[in-house]
Amino acid sequence: MDAPWLQACKRLAVGQTARFRCCGRTPAAVLYNKPDAWQLWCHRCKTSLSERKQYVSLVQPEVLPRVLPAPAKLLQISQTSAELQAQLYGFLMSKGIWPEMVGEAYYSPEHKRLVLKTGNGILLGRALHDYQSPKWVIYGNCDATGHGAYAPRFKS
Ligand SMILES: [Zn+2]
Numbered sequence: 817m818d819a820p821w822l823q824a825c826k827r828l829a830v831g832q833t834a835r836f837r838c839c840g841r842t843p844a845a846v847l848y849n850k851p852d853a854w855q856l857w858c859h860r861c862k863t864s865l866s867e868r869k870q871y872v873s874l875v876q877p878e879v880l881p882r883v884l885p886a887p888a889k890l891l892q893i894s895q896t897s898a899e900l901q902a903q904l905y906g907f908l909m910s911k912g913i914w915p916e917m918v919g920e921a922y923y924s925p926e927h928k929r930l931v932l933k934t935g936n937g938i939l940l941g942r943a944l945h946d947y948q949s950p951k952w953v954i955y956g957n958c959d960a961t962g963h964g965a966y967a968p969r970f971k972s
Contacts, residue, residue: 834847855867896923903944907930938955
């Protein structure tokens with residue numbers, strides 16, 4: 817729930833200002849709806865408040881089923897661009913996984929996921945971006961429900 821000043825500020829059109837009662841008996845404060853922030857400035861008590869606007873993401877969320885057919889194309893991490901390698905290795909390291917600990921690790925250009933092959937041959941796809949859901953998918957014709965037996969060992 818927003819503070820009263822912020823609620824009032826959000827009702828303004830962008831570029832509009834309005835008087836607001838911050839302290840005392842009269843509305844001595846001014847609300848501003850700026851393109852990038854909502855702001856309050858009180859002439860009496862000199863309160864200054866600002867709330868940055870979160871830009872709406874242009875990336876649509878992507879939701880995949882938990883179990884997918886294996887990607888047609890898998891790249892060895894070493895075959896990907898230097899930038900991508902840095903991202904993939906960086907991701908593994910951030911999870912406390914050293915590249916040597918992962919049996920086989922690939923990248924799916926189609927799904928933009930890191931793909932790990934587990935000891936029993938199951939392929940797991942890990943999301944690398946915030947817009948991707950779920951974090952883990954399972955590739956191949958394993959357990960049809962996608963639950964239980966092949967649950968990933970790694971916590972998100
Ligand atoms: Zn005030």
